[in-house]
Amino acid sequence: MTAHVIADDVEALGVAAELAEEFRAGAAERDAERRLPHAELDRLSRSGLLAVTVPAEHGGADVSAATLAEIFRLLATADASIAQIPQSHFAYVNVIRRQGTAEQQAFFSAELLAGRRLGNAQSEAGTRHVQDFRTRLTPRPDGSFLLTGVKNYCTGALFAHWIPVLALAEDDRLHVAYVPSDAPGVTVVDDWDGLGQRTTASGTVRLADVVVPADRVLPHHLTFEGPQLHGSTAQLLHAAIDAGIARGALAEAAAFVRTKSRPWFESGLETAAEDPLLIQRFGELAIQVRAAEALLREAARTVDIARADLTDDTAAAASIAVAAAKVQAAQSAVEVANALFEVSGTRSALASLNLHRHWRDARTHTLHDPVRWKIQHIGRHALTGTRPPRHGLL
Numbered sequence: 575m576t577a578h579v580i581a582d583d584v585e586a587l588g589v590a591a592e593l594a595e596e597f598r599a600g601a602a603e604r605d606a607e608r609r610l611p612h613a614e615l616d617r618l619s620r621s622g623l624l625a626v627t628v629p630a631e632h633g634g635a636d637v638s639a640a641t642l643a644e645i646f647r648l649l650a651t652a653d654a655s656i657a658q659i660p661q662s663h664f665a666y667v668n669v670i671r672r673q674g675t676a677e678q679q680a681f682f683s684a685e686l687l688a689g690r691r692l693g694n695a696q697s698e699a700g701t702r703h704v705q706d707f708r709t710r711l712t713p714r715p716d717g718s719f720l721l722t723g724v725k726n727y728c729t730g731a732l733f734a735h736w737i738p739v740l741a742l743a744e745d746d747r748l749h750v751a752y753v754p755s756d757a758p759g760v761t762v763v764d765d766w767d768g769l770g771q772r773t774t775a776s777g778t779v780r781l782a783d784v785v786v787p788a789d790r791v792l793p794h795h796l797t798f799e800g801p802q803l804h805g806s807t808a809q810l811l812h813a814a815i816d817a818g819i820a821r822g823a824l825a826e827a828a829a830f831v832r833t834k835s836r837p838w839f840e841s842g843l844e845t846a847a848e849d850p851l852l853i854q855r856f857g858e859l860a861i862q863v864r865a866a867e868a869l870l871r872e873a874a875r876t877v878d879i880a881r882a883d884l885t886d887d888t889a890a891a892a893s894i895a896v897a898a899a900k901v902q903a904a905q906s907a908v909e910v911a912n913a914l915f916e917v918s919g920t921r922s923a924l925a926s927l928n929l930h931r932h933w934r935d936a937r938t939h940t941l942h943d944p945v946r947w948k949i950q951h952i953g954r955h956a957l958t959g960t961r962p963p964r965h966g967l968l
Contacts, residue, residue, distance in 0.1 A: 652818075660691070664807070678792070682752070693733065721753065749791050753781075753790070806873075817906065824910050894952055911935070951968060
């Protein structure tokens, strides 16, 4: 695969805006038919957007967190599934940047600049909680490893060239094995049947005695020793997706009311768009969306500040700012996507229009990380100055 190399933040945002318009055109049909976006992901790869966080010393644009968040927000306004697919891609690029050797960074930077995609194989069903893992890396005499386990909710794996797999080594500490998706023993199963995010192909990955060279394994447990931005950066992208869903739903609701809705007979008005009650409700929803976008920008700025001077305090500030943005964005996405029907009227519920994809996407995506726990950490920090934990979800 040949990919364009993006030069800087300005070009990255321009490419993202262009792709969002391309992807918007077929989003409803892809969702309704569950037509997986293979062509769209190839377009995303060729555009160079998937390599924008490659360090400058390896030929990348190394864009800011603010730019990366805006890329995700723009894509999510058009197609929330396509926006979610590369979220783990960038999370595991960050692991390489933080824990990779010089040789590993050079190798994977070249892969990214060529348009290669990273998926994920993180979660496991049936364990005590999301950070309880059974997948194992067993050492072999030649220094390589055997990787065995079953992973679920593996967003992006079906489209990936490399699948980062979370696994425990002999010392029971967490590592990431970067495995080619076509390696012997790797099976990617398209069994995702969620009510929303339908074309993310977030299915199952089975790993049966997969041989992994030692230089494809990174010590992920070290990511959480000392101040880190792994969690805040990953969560920033989730918040951007939610904010994008909210903006996309609001825009579609407004277009529907302007062009298709009938005025309520008691209003005495010629068009629904003149109804002062609808105008009031659109104002309330617009404020929700603008608040989500403002908190997203502030969170991204705080992450960038911490990147420039990473300390316990700046890392904590980034985590708290991102948590606040995630709470607002999640609530806005669900509220606005639900209110789309309230303001648009009975016809908007027709399955043939597929306007409900916005609510389904919002309801599904916002289940990733419960905002009630984010509010707890925000509250403790505000009340006592307690720093949030370093577990990768903040």
